[in-house]
Amino acid sequence: MHSALKALICSTALLLTLPLSPALAAEEGDSSGAAMDQLLQEPEIGYYEMKPDFVTNLAGSAGGKLHYIRLSVSLMVADDRDLDLLKEKDPLLRDSIISTLGAKDYTSVATAEGREALRRECRQHLTELINEPAERTIIADVLFTNYIFQ
Numbered sequence: 001m002h003s004a005l006k007a008l009i010c011s012t013a014l015l016l017t018l019p020l021s022p023a024l025a026a027e028e029g030d031s032s033g034a035a036m037d038q039l040l041q042e043p044e045i046g047y048y049e050m051k052p053d054f055v056t057n058l059a060g061s062a063g064g065k066l067h068y069i070r071l072s073v074s075l076m077v078a079d080d081r082d083l084d085l086l087k088e089k090d091p092l093l094r095d096s097i098i099s100t101l102g103a104k105d106y107t108s109v110a111t112a113e114g115r116e117a118l119r120r121e122c123r124q125h126l127t128e129l130i131n132e133p134a135e136r137t138i139i140a141d142v143l144f145t146n147y148i149f150q
Contacts (some may be wrong), residue, residue, distance in 0.1 A: 054094070068149070069149045074143045078138065
């Protein structure tokens with residue numbers, strides 16, 4: 001009789017650990033399953049468009065004339081799940097870009113080579129701000145989608 005009681009208790013415990021119905025199991029699986037799917041999902045490239053455009057004066061003035069630059073910037077991220085991080089860090093990123101732009105003179109931004117050098121410099125600064133502390137690639141590239149200087 002004692003072993004029959006043990007078997008009954010074990011069977012009851014086993015039944016209590018199983019879901020009560022398939023619908024309940026599906027509901028429980030949806031919330032944890034969605035989170036697990038997102039973690040297991042392959043990273044996809046995403047783009048963070050920095051708004052508003054950057055407009056600032058250039059450092060040097062040729063012939064006493066004041067010059068400015070206007071840029072539209074998009075950041076390419078290696079994993080689109082990091083877009084919220086960039087949104088959170090937007091003021092820090094904007095400050096870095098404005099500081100980089102304000103240090104340039106007209107002659108250094110007026111050529112295609114100068115534009116490319118500026119893009120690479122912005123990418124380097126942003127990488128130091130975001131990628132290195134995270135110890136992974138978040139910002140894959142910096143894209144100038146509009147580039148005007150005068």
